Amino acid sequence: MSAKKTDYKISTIIGKDVVVEGDFSSGGSVRLDGVVEGNVKVGGYLLVGVSGKIHGDVEAASVSIGGEVTGNVEAPEKAELTSTARVIGDIRTGVIVIDEKAIFQGKCDMNQEELKPRRRPPRENRAGKRSAKEALRDALKAAEEEVKADQTAEEAEAASADVSTENSQV
Numbered sequence: 001m002s003a004k005k006t007d008y009k010i011s012t013i014i015g016k017d018v019v020v021e022g023d024f025s026s027g028g029s030v031r032l033d034g035v036v037e038g039n040v041k042v043g044g045y046l047l048v049g050v051s052g053k054i055h056g057d058v059e060a061a062s063v064s065i066g067g068e069v070t071g072n073v074e075a076p077e078k079a080e081l082t083s084t085a086r087v088i089g090d091i092r093t094g095v096i097v098i099d100e101k102a103i104f105q106g107k108c109d110m111n112q113e114e115l116k117p118r119r120r121p122p123r124e125n126r127a128g129k130r131s132a133k134e135a136l137r138d139a140l141k142a143a144e145e146e147v148k149a150d151q152t153a154e155e156a157e158a159a160s161a162d163v164s165t166e167n168s169q170v
Helices: 132-169
Strands: 010-014 019-021 024-026 029-032 035-037 040-042 045-048 053-055 062-065 068-070 073-075 078-081 086-088 091-093 096-098 103-105 108-110
Touching (some): 010 024, 073 078, 078 091
Parallel strands (some): 010 029, 024 040, 029 045, 045 062, 053 068, 078 096, 091 108
16 A cells, blocks of 8 residues: 555544644544644554644654654654654654655664564575675686786797797798
């Protein structure tokens, strides 16, 4: 499922003049133009309008922020920060879009569950694989051998040319 704004039908609107003191949660999608002094948990899409402010953590499937969020944001599908957004906190999401002039201070983790540290197998288990150093060393050695072979061939030609010159003079 893509995380486009049009994929969700907004079922709750928190108007400009509304102040929610405490945590807020909704199973559907929400447009927030007012203020929430607490954590926000939305089952669908959360649209924080230009005048919207959240002072707490945010959890939603997908989020588009045009206002202010002071807290961490978790949106597994997509997080979008418009040019008027101001986010102070960490963002954890699958896809992030940050418009020019948006303010974002924090860190962003994308798909961290899927990124597990890979251990390098021991050299003896990497059959047929060489390190970059080994490959470079082998290439240099082959080039040196080729140069030596060319020099030997040139010397042999020069020696045979000298012999043929001496034979023609005699």
